[in-house]
Amino acid sequence: MAATDQVGILRLGPDHALGGLALSTEAQWNQNEADWRFFLTQGTGFGARDNDGRLIATAALLPYSSGDAWISMVLVTASSRRRGLATWLVDACLDAASKQGFTTWLDATPAGAAVYGPLGFTPTLQLRRFRFGNSTRPAGALQLPPCDLKRFIARDVSAMGFDRSALLTELSGRPGSRLLSNGDAVALVRDGLKARHIGPLFAEGPDRALALVDEIVRSDAGPLLIDAVTEQDEFLKGLTGAGWTIERPFQRMRFGRATALPTELPFAVAGPEYG
CATH class of the missing domain: 3.40.630.30 (Gcn5-related N-acetyltransferase (GNAT))
Incomplete structure (x- = not known):
């Protein structure tokens, strides 16, 4: 040093x-x-x-x-x-x-994980970032119904084990953000500097999660990014089959004792900067 x-x-x-x-x-x-x-x-x-x-x-x-x-x-x-x-x-x-x-968390690149491990961080979830290129919005593109913010926050608490109301209220309220549902799946879509980002994404199963992603692709010009949870194997296979390409992996890591146990595994997260 x-x-x-x-x-x-x-x-x-x-x-x-x-x-x-x-x-x-x-x-x-x-x-x-x-x-x-x-x-x-x-x-x-x-x-x-x-x-x-x-x-x-x-x-x-x-x-x-x-x-x-x-x-x-x-x-x-x-x-x-x-x-x-x-x-x-x-x-x-x-x-x-x-x-x-505080118990602290982060999502690390492989190089970052090699640094954070010796500091005392332990690995939890693995993530994969996928990209979908620009798509042409068809005439009369499907308009997805919005999702209730309180319902979305409740799903997020189940997935994280702690409350992120302030974050999700901020992200969903930004210009261009969309909080969407197809009945059995819900997701946040928001602007980034280089691409639109999908996540968090919660669903009753991989087929419903993939259906919502497909509807988002058909109703959003893109390009799009999604940070998928690696344990959701069928979801990852479906993304690859639909033309999404893997950009990079991330490793979620925790420093300290978990304060609460999650009760739901998300299909995609809010991004490595937010978890």
Whole structure:
């Protein structure tokens, strides 16, 4: 960590959203300015600057309930990597979480998982990110009925084991967001910087989940991303058969004791930045 000795931790606020967006855009992530503003308004952000005052690294801690929080937006600009900055900022998040009594979670890339394991994180769910390219909206495209937000939040609590009402209310209320149902499946569709994102997605079975995804594809111009839960094997096979391609894996990890046990396995999650 000696390379970080001359760098001070910066507490981030909403006015740092554009600096954070520059980092996530450099990394080709899908977060937009609204995502950054939510993290830096509702959560605790940490960062590091270079000698010119440019933001070069970030991490954020987003509380979800009285006992759980998400670590996300762990980014380091390419020219400043391999200096221990990411580990240093994650340590700052863990310290803040410890002081508030939080169990912390994150969704890691394979490279990130190799870093977080030695810090004490244990693996839970595995995820696969799928992409579907641009589609041409047909004339008279199907208009899916909306899903009740309270019902959607209740399904999410069952899947996560804790409450994320503030997050889901924010995401579903953004311009362009759609909270949809086909009767047996429900999903949130929202804008990202590079693609629309589907998830969370809950359903009575893989066939109903795939049917809803198909209806979304036919009623949304795309491109689309979905972060599918690997244990939902039939769902993943169905996505591949429908022309979706795998972009990358993620590993969900937890630091600390689980505060509650989930009672439902989702088909897709809200994204690695949110869980």
